[in-house]
Amino acid sequence: MTTLPLIPATSGAPAARRAAMPPQHLADLDLAGRQALVAELGEPAFRAKQISTHYFGRLVRDPQLMTDLPAATRARLADRLLPSLLTPVRELACDDGATRKALWRLHDGSLVESVLMGYPDRVTVCISSQAGCGMACPFCATGQAGLTRNLSTAEIVDQAVYLAGVAASGAVAGSPARLSHVVFMGMGEPLANYARVVAAIRRLVAPAPEGLGLSQRHITVSTVGLVPAIRRLASEDLSVTLALSLHAPDDDLRDELVPVNQRWKVAEVLDAAWDYAARTGRRVSIEYAMIKNVNDQPWRADLLGRLLAGKLAHVNLIPLNPTPGSRWDASPKPVEREFVRRLREAGVSTTVRDTRGREIDGACGQLAAAEDRDIDPATAASA
Numbered sequence: 001m002t003t004l005p006l007i008p009a010t011s012g013a014p015a016a017r018r019a020a021m022p023p024q025h026l027a028d029l030d031l032a033g034r035q036a037l038v039a040e041l042g043e044p045a046f047r048a049k050q051i052s053t054h055y056f057g058r059l060v061r062d063p064q065l066m067t068d069l070p071a072a073t074r075a076r077l078a079d080r081l082l083p084s085l086l087t088p089v090r091e092l093a094c095d096d097g098a099t100r101k102a103l104w105r106l107h108d109g110s111l112v113e114s115v116l117m118g119y120p121d122r123v124t125v126c127i128s129s130q131a132g133c134g135m136a137c138p139f140c141a142t143g144q145a146g147l148t149r150n151l152s153t154a155e156i157v158d159q160a161v162y163l164a165g166v167a168a169s170g171a172v173a174g175s176p177a178r179l180s181h182v183v184f185m186g187m188g189e190p191l192a193n194y195a196r197v198v199a200a201i202r203r204l205v206a207p208a209p210e211g212l213g214l215s216q217r218h219i220t221v222s223t224v225g226l227v228p229a230i231r232r233l234a235s236e237d238l239s240v241t242l243a244l245s246l247h248a249p250d251d252d253l254r255d256e257l258v259p260v261n262q263r264w265k266v267a268e269v270l271d272a273a274w275d276y277a278a279r280t281g282r283r284v285s286i287e288y289a290m291i292k293n294v295n296d297q298p299w300r301a302d303l304l305g306r307l308l309a310g311k312l313a314h315v316n317l318i319p320l321n322p323t324p325g326s327r328w329d330a331s332p333k334p335v336e337r338e339f340v341r342r343l344r345e346a347g348v349s350t351t352v353r354d355t356r357g358r359e360i361d362g363a364c365g366q367l368a369a370a371e372d373r374d375i376d377p378a379t380a381a382s383a
């Protein structure tokens with residue numbers, strides 16, 4: 001593990017958190033909105049395109065580097081369109097630099113994290129949609145602390161733009177320089193921050209200079225299964241990939257592992273998923289964290305196989321990344337292999353997710369949780 005340039009955390013920040021939304025940023029607005037704002041500031045409308053080309057086209061986030069803008073104009077536009085939203089607290093690299101994790105402090109002191117993953121054929125970023133999360137899944141580090149607040153559209157987009165810039169600098173050896181994939185699998189429940197997440201997706205897929213120009217098919221929204229929001233997403237003119245965090249095929253266990261199941265049951269959430277698949281033509285990714293002696297029994301593999309056989313679905317088994325202090329562990333490999341075998345035997349396409357970034361607390365709020373422990377002497381002592 002390598003620690004990259006580090007800006008030390010200031011102590012006492014958590015107490016100062018006010019959970020306030022950040023100032024407006026150009027990524028909150030579509031191009032027409034930016035043009036209207038620029039005109040309001042008394043600048044010619046073409047400046048909106050110019051500044052957007054810097055941000056989305058060249059991945060330049062620092063107004064000081066936008067030297068083709070006259071200084072006074074730059075200052076005026078930067079003030080209203082390019083406030084600094086993310087302050088890097090820590091950047092970590094592992095897997096020989098192919099995985100990089102960034103921990104950010106937001107303007108109100110909230111901490112969120114993103115991960116950049118390089119593969120031979122693609123570059124993926126995993127981004128956060130909320131500071132904390134209100135879904136309370138007991139195996140997830142983010143779920144333990146509860147929800148602080150929704151991220152703004154621009155706070156979501158800026159994570160991707162920042163890390164696209166890191167990739168473009170050639171930092172991820174052996175991978176393409178261009179960001180191609182975005183997954184909403186960082187902190188938070190994206191569909192609980194629906195309007196801002198959908199606006200962020202629109203920015204990610206709009207061609208430059210309005211947006212980042214990614215393919216809709218290369219964007220994955222992962223959800224605990226908020227049924228009305230899944231149905232609403234299906235009715236947008238977007239066909240992003242839906243990932244459903246199922247984690248159990250039966251209501252008894254899923255009520256515990258994904259507490260929102262107490263509201264929308266397995267049958268109901270799968271129904272919504274199949275409607276999503278039918279409307280968009282996109283295969284739904286069924287996420288299943290393999291937890292030793294909890295959800296990894298052969299009978300549960302068979303039940304899951306029966307629920308998914310013949311559907312437009314793919315199972316993504318995730319070896320559990322045990323969170324500090326948790327009573328749960330990952331399933332042993334032979335158990336995992338048997339689970340995969342049974343699903344495939346049922347005709348269900350199944351893969352096991354690679355364990356990228358394990359040594360840098362790569363999963364789900366663990367870096368932010370570690371940072372909180374580092375800077376809070378009370379919890380640090382007991383950790």
Ligand code: SAH
Pocket residue numbers: 135137139140141184185186187188189190222223224243244245287288289318319320321322323363364
């Ligand atoms: N709230 C969304 C997205 C965030 S988490 C959701 O629940 O889908 C992305 C995925 O990582 C989810 O499937 C989540 O259940 C899973 N996850 C969370 N904590 C984990 C852990 N400790 N080990 C393995 N997977 C975990």
